[in-house]
Amino acid sequence: MKYPLKKATFGIILSAGLLVGTLDILSAFVDYYIGTGKNPFGVLKYIASGAFGDSALSGGACMMITGLFFHYIIAFSFTVFFFWLYPRVPFLAVNRILTGIGYGIFIWMLMNLVVVQLSAAPHSPIPAMKPFKVLKSMLILIFMIGLPLSFIAYNYFFRESSADKANNIANRLTDDTTNDAH
Numbered sequence: 368m369k370y371p372l373k374k375a376t377f378g379i380i381l382s383a384g385l386l387v388g389t390l391d392i393l394s395a396f397v398d399y400y401i402g403t404g405k406n407p408f409g410v411l412k413y414i415a416s417g418a419f420g421d422s423a424l425s426g427g428a429c430m431m432i433t434g435l436f437f438h439y440i441i442a443f444s445f446t447v448f449f450f451w452l453y454p455r456v457p458f459l460a461v462n463r464i465l466t467g468i469g470y471g472i473f474i475w476m477l478m479n480l481v482v483v484q485l486s487a488a489p490h491s492p493i494p495a496m497k498p499f500k501v502l503k504s505m506l507i508l509i510f511m512i513g514l515p516l517s518f519i520a521y522n523y524f525f526r527e528s529s530a531d532k533a534n535n536i537a538n539r540l541t542d543d544t545t546n547d548a549h
Contacts, residue, residue, distance in 0.1 A: 375450035375523065380443075383450070383519045388442030390511040392435070398507065414438050417486035424489075445474055446516060453520045460525065463517045471513030475505045 396407035403409075409424075411434030416423035418437065423430045449470060453459050459466045479501075483490045 374454070375520075379519070379523050380446055380450050383516060384439070384443040384446035386519075387446060387512040387515050388439045390515065391442060391507070392438055394507045394511050398503070411435050411438070413488060417483070417488040420487035421489065441478075442512070445512060449516045450520060454524060459517075460521055463521050464514065467514030467517035468509050469513070470516060471509030472505055474508045474512055475501075478508075479504070 392410070395410045399405070399410050400407045408431050411431040412424050412426055414434035414437050415426065415430045416434075419426070419430070419433075423434070479496070480493060484493065
């Protein structure tokens with residue numbers, strides 16, 4: 368496997384961060400609504416409660432906007448880290464699916480075992496986490512963040528540009544006509 372030949376640009380990171388942040392928050396909304404039957408925007412208040420504590424849970428639109436802002440900051444942070452890490456760790460490009468699964472699990476571990484535990488958000492202690500809920504949360508992060516980032520990064524770093532493809536085709540055609548002449 369060859370190493371990536373280009374550096375990640377702001378545009379690809381912005382696009383990927385918006386995509387995975389949106390996929391993740393939409394899946395959180397659906398999961399919350401199915402599980403509780405309550406307004407899914409409560410998820411945004413919970414995110415804001417990481418900084419503002421229980422008072423965020425009774426807040427209004429301002430807390431929801433703050434929660435959405437925090438959510439995208441976190442999603443962009445994981446996106447930037449992945450695009451920084453990807454060209455530096457060659458085995459990440461070997462298997463996109465395993466890379467996506469591993470990164471989703473890494474995100475779950477960091478968020479649930481460190482960030483949420485240190486935040487002001489109401490949370491269960493680690494030993495009280497329910498296995499089904501843990502698995503469901505991991506799968507959401509794997510499918511909504513890990514796998515998309517893995518495929519986006521691979522395609523970005525290893526995909527031939529249109530100009531490169533055209534040059535390669537032209538070179539092959541030139542080589543074929545040169546060989547035919549001999």
